Amino acid sequence: MxxxxxxxxxxxxxxxxxxxxxxxxxxxxxxxxxxNYVDDIKLPAMLYGDMVRSSYAHARVKRIDTSKAEKVPGVVAVITAETLKTVNLAWMPTLAGDVQMVLADGKVLFQNQEVAFVVATSLQAAADGVELVEVDYEELPVIVDPFKSMAADAPVLREDLAGKTEGAHGKRDHHNHIFKWQVGDKPLTDEAFNRADVKIDELISYHRTHPSPLETCQCVASFDKIKGELTLWGTFQAPHVIRTVVSLISKLPEHKIHVIAPDVGGGFGNKVGAYSGYVCAVVASIVTGRPVKWVEDRMENLSTTSFARDYHMRTEIAATKDGKVTGLRVHILADHGAFDACADPSKWPAGFSNIITGSYDFPVAHLCVDGVYTNKAPGGVAYRCSFRVTEAAYAIERGMDILAQKLGMDPAELRLKNFIKREQFPYQSALGWEYDSGDYHTALNKALVAVDYAGLRAEQKAKREAFKRGETREIMGLGICFFTEIVGAGPSKNCDILGLAMFxxxxxxxxxxxxxxxxxxxxxxxxxxxxxxxxxxxxxxxxxxxxxxxxxxxxxxxxxxxxxxxxxxxxxxxxxxxxxxxxxxxxxxxxxxxxxxxxxxxxxxxxxxxxxxxxxxxxxxxxxxxxxxxxxxxxxxxxxxxxxxxxDPPNMTYPFGAYICVMDIDVDTGVAKTRRFYALDDCGTRINPMIIEGQVHGGLTEAFAISMGQEIRYDEMGNVMGASFMDFFLPTAVETPHWETDHTVTPSPHHPIGAKGVGESPNVGGVPAFSNAVNDAFSFLGSTHIQMPHDAWRLWKVAEKLGVTG
Amino acid sequence: MAKINVTMTVNGEEVSGLAEPRTLLVHFIRETLNLTGTHIGCETSHCGACTIDLDGVSVKSCTRFAVQAEGSHIRTIEGIAHADGTLHQLQESFRQMHGLQCGYCTPGMILRAWRLLQENPRPSEDEIRHGISGNLCRCTGYQNIVKSIQHAAAALNGETFAEAAQ
Incomplete structure (x- = not known):
């Protein structure tokens, strides 16, 4: 049969x-x-859009003259905020409950902000048009340092919010304040600190960087006037959300909008948000009746469409003298740039940063986050991480190492002593999460054996002695990171984007x-x-x-x-x-x-x-x-x-992992060489081990880049200093270390197939492992915490300050 | 701006088209010749996504003007497979060794590897890493790209690929 x-x-x-x-x-x-990537799309009569951008970080826009640009052969239209006002689109809502300018409306708030959109029959004609748009600016005082944004006399950045003492996330304490978000039990935590034998208190900053996928953000908008339908091809990580956003802000009925994300050349969080270029392309297509393509160049990508991190975390840990943690108290100053366009679920203005208790059994904890405006690009995306989880993992994993140093305890031993135990799962964390499953002791012990941790520590001890005797100019660091991620947003009870449940x-x-x-x-x-x-x-x-x-x-x-x-x-x-x-x-x-x-x-x-x-x-x-x-x-x-x-997931999932980095640093040049990097991941059930390994390699490479040099830096005038691949560190095959991967399998009990997700774990866990290796290398010379990124210049400066350069 | 007629041989076929003197070769290849496999990642000659083979050397096609390529012989990713449609060993090896993820750097990476293996048919890992250092990848961390090139080199030399122990 x-x-x-x-x-x-x-x-x-x-x-x-x-x-x-x-x-x-x-x-x-x-x-x-x-x-078939977006830039490969070519439609009949298609036009090309290009942006006029602000050269100032904070200035009043006195006049925009488009007349010369409009006369350039091939230029079809020049769109400004005045044009957009006729369709009520000069501003758009952000995912974080704020609003942001689509094109400069009266002032600019960050360098390279979008000022006008030139539409022409060719890329070249559009570029010619951009050159000829004349903008008169009146410079205003600039804030780039988030620690200065809430000074009493700080300039007012967001004049549109004048008099608004309530934001999307509650009370605003200052004209440059966005929100204050608190979680945990403050009195109990303060009490734990009052009783503590040992305390650490360190400002741990995670610098501003950018996801920078190899393909930039781009779109093609094509409005069919006869049918009243819009087709929008774009580099979208969340095409349905884009469709809903376009419908809400353009008032086009949602069934007449067709959003298509074809092949996308990397995202890493960069392609979640809705950007000015998309809105301008849509409006330009509606105005001209022709398809309009917008492709940002690399400088525009690095300096405007989103950023990541820029979190400044004052991290305090209380512990007993034998190394049992008793409390965690963290204050984060979150620099969100000129508009709060963070891509977090609506109820989470600081993402899931309350995963900051990490893999440890903290009886009490308190977290307070203040979000502030500065004259920098908006964004705050989850660059290859769940929402603000990399920042949290970095703070706790640096903090645990600093505590180990203060206690004179081995960092691996301190972690093993404070881990949440296998039998404690499902585990209720002091900051409100229910960890689904884990077996941290098994994972870390496996890692320690795999790298011969005891042997490495013995070697380090010998090298330090040799260094002190002047026999070597190299110092050796061992960086451990044991991270717990929180991914899979998320349950409708606490996760939505613009009101849409995150199913x-x-x-x-x-x-x-x-x-x-x-x-x-x-x-x-x-x-x-x-x-x-x-x-x-x-x-x-x-x-x-x-x-x-x-x-x-x-x-x-x-x-x-x-x-x-x-x-x-x-x-x-x-x-x-x-x-x-x-x-x-x-x-x-x-x-x-x-x-x-x-x-x-x-x-x-x-x-x-x-x-x-x-x-x-x-x-x-x-x-x-x-x-x-x-x-x-x-x-x-x-x-x-x-x-x-x-x-609709009943809970998040909590992947975890044990990473160990072995590094040698030349104190005379500051050059750090990663000798060995071992990454053990537990992402629950493994669907395709080949792809998991590839994801881990890629995420570790991004972590290497971020921790060892990659940065979007601004000077005091608000000029962005890292907006090309000349200045923004992307490692090549030469610098990139060799990766060793390993795994344990602890399935998620609530997921139908037990899988937890893995793509972002290596970025979350990789950064603390690299940074801990650097810090561990210098620790015997009296250093407690060195801010990232750890490029050769900065490490040489550290060595110089410690008086050990040649 | 006045346009100039440019003629070149691309993937074995003579082609010509009009280009402004300032038109980059990569734009000419993508927009005029409609060969969109060559990608643009930076337009500043850093990323290598636009790498092609021009007169026997790897060239980042955003670093040349189209008019500079007059009379030249060019190969793009569309011309790498064999005439009968079967894939080149490098294309096969990148798939076997998981040497790509989003695929955006892949054409440039394969074109560079294609030339590298002709310059040096038995490259060491270090030579491969230096050999592709003009090509950036954001997804793979390079390890499997290196492995793909080693795999292809072995196959092209009629040898068995022996994966180095970790």
Missing amino acids: NDMTPTREAREAKLEGMGCKRKRVEDVRFTQGRG DSCEIRIHPTGSAIARVGTKSTGQGHETTWAQIIASEIGIAASEIMVEEGNTDTAPYGLGTYGSRSTPVAGAAIAMASRKIKAKAQMIAAWLLEVHEDDLVFDIDRFQVKGVPERYKTMTDIAWVAYHSPPPGMEPGLEAVSYY
Whole structure:
């Protein structure tokens, strides 16, 4: 009754399901230059947009003269705030409950702010037009240092907020104050500090940087006047959210907006937000009736569309003299730039920074965050991390090392002593989270053995003696980081973006011949969803991954989803995929039971088929079942075999990991060499180990860049100093260390397949590991904390200050 | 601005088109020749996403004007596969070794590796790392790109790829 039956092993192999190192589907087109990125889109009569930008960080705009630009051959239109006011779009809402200028309206608040949008028939004509737009500015005093923004006499940055003492997140204490956010028990925490044997108190800053994907932000807007429909192709990590935002601000009905994110050349958080260029391209297309393409250049990317970090964290830990932590007290000064455009879930103005208790069993804690305005670019995106989790992980992991130093204790021993124990999960943290699962002791111990930690410490001791004797100019650092992430935003009870609950979704259709298409609300920007999503479905319902097409990014066809960022794809959409698969499987089981003339309970699922319990030769494969679903379904059953699932996660997931960095620093040059970097990740169930390893390599490289040199710096006039690849450190293959990867597996108990997410862990855990290695190297010379980034110049300055340079 | 007719051989075919003197070669390739596999990441010659092969050397095509390429022989990612449509070993190896993620740097990276392996058919890991140091990747951390090139080199030399122990 069935076709020839291959062995179980052969059937399993053909499936290419979860756990298999399946080669990527995407690579076939990418290796041939056949990807379809936004800039590859070319439409008939398409125009090109280019931005006029402010050369000042804070200035009044006295006059904008577009007349000369309009006369440039090929220039079709020049749009300013005055144009945008006619359609009520001079300002737009931000994801953080603030508003921001689309184009300069009366003043500019950061360098390179968007002032006018020139639209022309070619890239070159648009650039010529930009050159000829004349803008008269009157300079105003600039604030770049967040510590000066709340001074009594600080200049008023946001005149539009004059008299507003309430912001989106409560009371504003000053004209440059955005919000104050507090969590935890302050009196109990203060009491713990009053009773503490040992305390540390350190200002730990995480400097401003930028996600900088290799493809910049870009879009093509095409408005069809006859149909009244807008099609918007763009580099979007969250296409559905963009559609809703465009509808809300343009007043176009949402069903007449088609948002398409084609192949996206990396995101890392940069492509979550809605930027002026998108709005201008849409307006320009509506005004001209022609498609308009906007592609930012690299300088524009680095200096305007989002930034990351810029958190200044005063971190205090209380402990007993034998090294048991008793309290954590942190105040964060958060520099949000000129407009609060942080891409966090609405109720979380400082993201999930209350994960700051990390992997440790703090009985009490208190966190207070003050957000402030400065004359810097807006943004505050989660650069390859869940919302503000990298900052939190950095503060606690530096803090634990500083505490170890003060106690004269080994940092690994201090961590092992204070870890949340395996039997304490699910664990309620002092700052309000419920950690789902973990086995921290096993993970760190495995890491310590893998690198021969004791041996390395002995070597370090010997090298330090040799250094003191003047026999070497090199110092050695051992950096440990044990991070706990919080990803998978998130449960509707506490996570939304613009009121949209942060669920995600999947629709699966099984075709009559047994192949399938799955559409998902997320959007891969390099993570390989077309490959891995099919693996989940393959394992769940028994159709080979090679026979499942995965489609994302088209809002007309994909079910509504909140997109890809904050490592939420696997925890949320991955669960939706499993749940949609299970709906199909349930119907398939009914069909199989009917075909085999047994009760459903008498069937067992085996790889790619339902078989009668104890009679494996009586079975129906998913291919058999699919055909019957469309050809002759059981009496009374709807034909077809498809399902949709919208998954509202019951909790976040909490991936963790143990990273160890071994570094040698030449004190005469400040050059740091990473000798060894070992990364153990526990992301729960592993869908594709090859892709996980690739994600870890990439995230570690970004962590290396951030900690060892990458920075968006401003001078006191507000000139951005790091806005090209000449000044902004992106490591090449030469500087990038070799990565060793390892893992443990502690599944998430609440996730349908036990997966937790991994893409961002290496960035979260990597930065503290590098920084702790640097700090550990210098610690025996009397240094407690060295601010990042740790480039050679800065490290040489540290050595000089410590009096050890040659 | 006046346009000039430019003629060159791209992927074995003679092609010509009009370009302003200031038109960058990468824009000419993408916009005029419609070969969009060559990508733009910075336009300042740092990232290497626009790397092509020009008269036997790897060139960042944003660093040349189209008119400078008059009469030259160019190869882009679209011309790397064999004439019968089968993939070049490098394309195969990048897939086998997971040498790409978002795919944006990939064409430039493969073009650079293609020339590198002709200059040095048996490069060491260090030579590969230096050899591709003009090409930035934001996703992979390079480790698997290096491995892909080693894998391709081994296959092209008829040898078995032996992965170095960690």
